[in-house]
Amino acid sequence: MKNFRKRCAALALAAALAFSLSQPALASYALGTELSAQATPLGAGTTLTAQSLWSASKSDLRTEHYVTYTPNATVKPVIFSGTYVASTNTVDSAAAQLESQGLRVAAAINGGFFNSDGTIVGMLMTDGVVRALDVANYTLLGFTGDGRVFIDESKPTVSAAWTGYDGIQRVFPIAGFNAYRNNNYLDKLYLYNQDFSSKVTSGGPCVSAVLRPVNGEQMKMNRTLTLEVVSVTDAVQDQTVFNGILPEGCYMLYAEDRGNPELLAALRELVPGMQVSVVLGGAGEQWDEAVYGVSGLYTLLRDGQIVDGLPTTANPYTAVGLKGDGSAVFYTIDGRQGGHSVGATYAQVAQRLQELGCVSAVALDGGGSTTLGATLPGSTSFTVVNKPSGGSQRSVSNAVFLVSNLSST
Secondary structure, three states: OHHHHHHHHHHHHHHHHHHHHHOOOOEEOOOEEEEEEEEEEEEOOEEEEEEEEEEOOOOEEEEEEEEEEOOOOOOEEEEEOOOOOOOOEOHHHHHHHHHOOOOEEEEEEEOOOEOOOOOEOOEEEEOOEEEEEEOOOOOEEEEEOOOOEEEEOOOOEEEEEEEOOOOOEEEEEEEEEOOOOOHHHOOOEEEEEOOOOOEOOOOOOEEEEEEEEOOOOOOOOOEEEEEEEEEEEEOOOOOOOOOOEOOOOOEEEEEEOOOOHHHHHHHHOOOOOOEEEEEEEOOOHHHHOEEEEEEOOOEEEEOOEEOOOOOOOOEOEEEEEEEOOOOEEEEEEOOOEOOOEOOEOHHHHHHHHHHOOEEEEEEOOOHHHOOEEEOOOOOOOOEEOOOOOOOOOOOEOOEEEEEEOOOOO
16 A cells, blocks of 8 residues: 555656646747746835846847836835936936835836937926927826826927917917927927026027916816016027026926028017916826826827837837836836847837736836846945946936835935
8 A cells, every 4th residue: 555655756757747748838929938037025016027038039038127006005116316307317226216205115126208408308297287288299108196097199288379469369389398499399488487597598599588477386187387577588589698597486388490480579578577377288197196297209109008109119118108007017127138138029018018917018218227226135326237239227207116204214
C-alpha cells in the first residue's frame, strides 16, 4: 500500500510537471510574450507593474511600466507645472519640489505636449483654474478633487466680447490663452496673464489692452470672466511703445497688425472702465468638478474600441487608460533602445491598454519625454524607474503625479 501511494504521488508530480511545461508563456497579443513581471504596491489603491516582453516580429525586447490606480481618499492625482506655463522641469525635479511641500509622491508620469519655448500644447488646469488653452486643445484628461480620472473629447473655446460705440456687441474668438502664437493664427486675438510670464513679447506692431478682473475671478471651464479695461496701448496707429508688462492680477488682450483691421479697430474702441466678457465654454460637464487637467494628443481607445487612423511609427509612449470601474492605468513603454525596448505603435499601446482592461485611453507626450517614476517601498524619495530614450530625463512642461499628504520622511 505504501509503495502504491509513492508510485501514485510520483505519477501525479510527473503529470503536473508535464502539464506545466506544455503550457505557453503568458503573452500580450499587442506586444509579445511575457518574460518577467513584477508588481509593487506603492500606496492606497496604487500599484506599479514592471514587465519585460519578447517581440518575435522584432526579435527584440519590449519593456513597459504602468501604475494602476483606484481613486481613493489617501492618494490623489495632481499636475505639476512650475512657476509659469512655459516652465520646464524634469519629472524627478518636479517630484522633489512636491516632496519639499510635505507630500509623498507615490508615482508620476510625464504630462502633455509642449512647444520648443515650453508653452502648452492644448490645455492646462491646476487648482481648478485654467492656466492655458490654445486652438489645438486635442483630447483632454481631467482629475476631480476626490481623485476620479476622466477623458473628455469636447473642444472648449475662448472668446472675448464687448460693446462698441454703436451699441453693437463685438465678439472675437481667442486663438490662445497663455499660448504660443501659432504662425497660422498671427492675425487673431490672444489673451495672457501672469501665469504666462511677467511680460509679453511683441512679434511686431500691435494693439493691446490691460484688463483687471471685476470680482477677482480667474479663468475656469464653462464660465464667464468679467474684466474691466485699465489701459490700451496702440503701437500701430499711435506708434506708442509696447512694453508688454503684465501687472499683478491683470490680463492682456493682444493682437498684431497682420491684415486684421476689424479686430484692431475694435480693440481701439476699448477705454478705461469698459467691461469685457471672456467666455470659456464648450467643455464637458465633468470639468465642473475638475481640479487638474491637461491635453493629450490622440484618443487611443473610445468605448472599448481602438481608434482608427493612429500614426504607425514605433516609439516610446506615455498614455492614460480608464477601466469601466473607474480605475486608471498610467502607462509607459520604453523605445528606441535595442536590447532593452524597441517601443510600440500607438495602435499597439491602445491594444495593450485594452488587454489591461481599459475602455478609453489618451496618449500624452512620448518619445524622449516618456518617463515614469515612483517612491518604492522602503524608500523616502522618488526615483525614475523606466529608461528614457535620450539617455537622461528630458525637462517637460508638466507631469502627472499621484501624491498623498503623508510625510515623505
